[in-house]
Amino acid sequence: MKPKFFASAIIFLVIIITSCTPASYLQTVNKPISASLASYRVAIVDVIHPEGDPANLEERQLLAREISIGLEQDGPFIQIIHADSEEKDSGDILIECLITRIKRMSREARIMLGIMAGPASIEIQVKLIEQKSKKVIGEATVTGKSSAGTIASGTTEEAIQEAAKGVVKFVIANK
Amino acid sequence: MNKIITLPNFLKAFMLLGLIITIWGCAIYNVRQVKVIPMNDWEFHTTKSNIEVALNLNREFNKEDESYPLNRNGNKKSILPVHVMVINDGPAEVLVKKNSLILEDNETQYKQIEFDDMYSKLSFSPLGRYFIWAFGISLPVAFIGVNPTFAVIPGILVGFVEVYNAKQSNERIREDIYSKSLRNSILHQGDSVNGFIFFDVPMDKQSNNFRVKLRLLYNDESEILFEF
Numbered sequence: 001m002k003p004k005f006f007a008s009a010i011i012f013l014v015i016i017i018t019s020c021t022p023a024s025y026l027q028t029v030n031k032p033i034s035a036s037l038a039s040y041r042v043a044i045v046d047v048i049h050p051e052g053d054p055a056n057l058e059e060r061q062l063l064a065r066e067i068s069i070g071l072e073q074d075g076p077f078i079q080i081i082h083a084d085s086e087e088k089d090s091g092d093i094l095i096e097c098l099i100t101r102i103k104r105m106s107r108e109a110r111i112m113l114g115i116m117a118g119p120a121s122i123e124i125q126v127k128l129i130e131q132k133s134k135k136v137i138g139e140a141t142v143t144g145k146s147s148a149g150t151i152a153s154g155t156t157e158e159a160i161q162e163a164a165k166g167v168v169k170f171v172i173a174n175k
Numbered sequence: 176m177n178k179i180i181t182l183p184n185f186l187k188a189f190m191l192l193g194l195i196i197t198i199w200g201c202a203i204y205n206v207r208q209v210k211v212i213p214m215n216d217w218e219f220h221t222t223k224s225n226i227e228v229a230l231n232l233n234r235e236f237n238k239e240d241e242s243y244p245l246n247r248n249g250n251k252k253s254i255l256p257v258h259v260m261v262i263n264d265g266p267a268e269v270l271v272k273k274n275s276l277i278l279e280d281n282e283t284q285y286k287q288i289e290f291d292d293m294y295s296k297l298s299f300s301p302l303g304r305y306f307i308w309a310f311g312i313s314l315p316v317a318f319i320g321v322n323p324t325f326a327v328i329p330g331i332l333v334g335f336v337e338v339y340n341a342k343q344s345n346e347r348i349r350e351d352i353y354s355k356s357l358r359n360s361i362l363h364q365g366d367s368v369n370g371f372i373f374f375d376v377p378m379d380k381q382s383n384n385f386r387v388k389l390r391l392l393y394n395d396e397s398e399i400l401f402e403f
Binding site for chain 2: 005041042065068069072073078079080108153155157
């Protein structure tokens with residue numbers, strides 16, 4: 001009984017440690033940014049709400065927050081604002097993020113199923129729009145993927161955070 | 176096996192778990208509301224060229240202090256929060272940038288802590304907590320005469336709960352740091368901004384010698400300096 005139990009515990013441990021594939025993002029630039037961003041002072045981050053929106057309010061807010069954190073640390077803008085109905089037309093540049101697909105993984109499911117639950121993922125279409133001219137100056141598709149998962153990682157939040165990193169990298173590439 | 180699974184052994188294992196939870200605590204983080212205080216009650220307060228600036232230094236930097244913004248102690252992690260408020264009453268645009276606030280004493284100019292570093296300092300490690308609960312407690316349990324394999328089972332269960340707690344708390348910590356941090360802002364007439372800037376200050380530093388400088392920029396890039 002005892003050796004079997006310890007053997008199972010060790011196998012369980014090894015699976016938990018080794019099965020973890022890291023979180024990542026994949027970025028496809030559809031239209032490279034055509035202008036230097038240094039001249040824009042205020043950026044508006046807008047995670048838009050399309051018909052049949054696959055993401056809920058909390059997830060959209062999380063994405064907007066993570067993009068803002070990244071841009072505040074590394075971006076060329078003085079001020080980053082989350083868009084709401086009043087502010088959407090203000091600022092110098094609009095970073096519009098459309099969530100086209102989301103595969104969720106809750107904390108509960110991850111803890112119960114571990115690696116068998118698979119990774120969470122999210123796909124976003126990003127457009128950079130100059131507010132004055134309403135011209136799209138850059139466009140990309142970013143897919144964020146969580147780690148395949150130990151019990152302690154691999155949730156929807158992680159996928160959103162990865163996607164936000166991809167969006168920030170696309171924006172700051174031309175700062 | 177039957178001799179091992181007895182009521183006293185069960186009680187011993189759960190009493191030990193209870194003791195560890197009491198001593199070590201769960202991975203819980205509750206967001207703390209920051210009290211809004213009148214401008215005149217701030218530690219430093221001045222007006223220059225129609226710009227009002229107020230500053231508060233959390234000198235004790237621990238969570239027992241009511242005005243401390245975070246719900247985890249900052250003193251062991253060398254986190255000193257400086258609360259800043261800027262109100263622009265003048266007609267010109269004013270740029271407030273986080274990195275234009277300097278905290279120094281006679282020897283050192285202290286570094287601001289970036290968001291990701293703040294998060295690393297404050298967050299819980301879900302996997303670490305799981306392993307400690309699931310397996311780490313089986314050894315001390317052996318010392319009180321309970322078969323260690325017997326203690327692993329409740330340990331794993333508590334470990335799962337702790338993973339969940341830690342992940343939920345980490346999300347709250349991230350949101351809390353973000354919502355309380357000072358934002359870089361452009362202030363038009365009548366606008367104001369307030370928030371915390373976190374500095375890396377070792378707890379043994381003399382808090383009476385701190386000097387603070389805040390450099391604000393006008394739109395034409397001329398600057399105005401506030402010193403406290």
